[in-house]
């Protein structure tokens with residue numbers, strides 16, 4: 197029988213408690229974000245988890261009762277919240293690392309979509325392809341420490357249902373969308389029949405996720421690929437659909453990624469002043485909308501996005517890899533726009549949020565340096581605390597997840613056990629432990645990889661590493 201934990205709040209030296217349910221007890225250093233300008237670095241605390249929820253965080257230790265699980269971090273290990281990937285395409289993992297075409301030059305966005313991306317996505321009309329790819333994608337992302345992920349599927353309903361099934365099986369927290377495209381088929385075999393079919397299949401996916409074998413960790417997300425690929429009927433229908441459900445269904449799409457894409461969008465919608473105004477016109481710029489990229493958004497567009505409470509997924513690896521541009525993330529944060537990180541596979545060549553952290557840092561430095569050469573006074577490049585925020589709490593806010601992203605009491609325990617010990621698997625890097633937790637985090641961010649992520653939990657369930665460690 198599931199029952200509620202009762203913990204007596206006693207003086208720190210006391211280890212007594214009254215409990216009628218099994219606990220998971222974690223003791224060690226923790227690092228977590230409080231806001232985009234503040235983080236906590238605690239040398240030693242105890243986190244007490246019951247039914248996947250953080251019941252208490254305290255300085256003093258707690259001895260386990262029979263049946264409880266206790267994990268004590270070793271020297272050189274720490275706990276941090278799980279990573280949130282606010283934008284990736286599960287159907288493009290087989291194209292990872294491929295953006296150079298035969299002439300030796302790198303593709304840019306529109307050319308790359310029609311020559312590399314759409315032919316790969318079209319293969320998911322065969323559900324056997326979906327079965328083979330999606331199980332591996334979800335497993336890999338959990339191994340990389342991504343506890344929450346926003347997925348784009350293909351245009352195919354049946355294949356996207358398989359992605360939903362794989363996510364649910366894995367225990368990951370996720371939003372899953374069936375991509376919508378009924379116009380401008382630059383790869384002719386890959387386009388939906390019409391707007392009505394696209395909207396109807398989107399409704400069926402929402403119904404499948406929310407009503408058939410529902411899992412509170414997995415939700416649907418409406419996914420128009422971008423304005424260029426959607427007719428006005430489709431954009432209008434999806435805007436209306438988003439307002440129909442309770443709780444509302446979130447929206448994800450791309451915006452202002454590449455200059456040629458922006459030019460074509462403004463030509464397709466001449467009545468709109470800006471790219472952002474196109475989505476706004478169709479009711480798609482709203483609270484709960486995740487806009488990927490935003491490399492070229494001007495101040496007026498940022499003002500509009502902030503006023504609509506839409507959010508940004510920053511995908512620096514993809515933006516540099518496809519030579520798209522650099523988003524003004526410091527400016528967005530300054531304007532109180534919520535920002536998270538996205539791997540944007542396969543525009544981005546790595547499925548790990550660690551890679552995005554590094555490239556977000558380098559992109560912000562490149563932007564600062566380029567502005568120094570102009571008359572514009574740049575905002576400072578991103579700090580370690582800001583990078584931690586973007587990768588965890590900021591991403592959770594972008595996803596509208598109020599109980600994820602840090603270790604506050606009442607939050608879900610979505611966490612990573614990170615090791616920077618010499619035996620972590622990359623000894624050439626970790627020859628000396630760092631006492632300073634902020635430096636330890638910085639070294640993990642810039643020199644670490646998935647081998648340093650020893651264990652991963654989603655809502656208290658261990659999804660990587662041994663349950664008892």
Ligand SMILES: [Zn+2]
Pocket residue numbers: 283284285450488540543
């Ligand atoms: Zn994308």
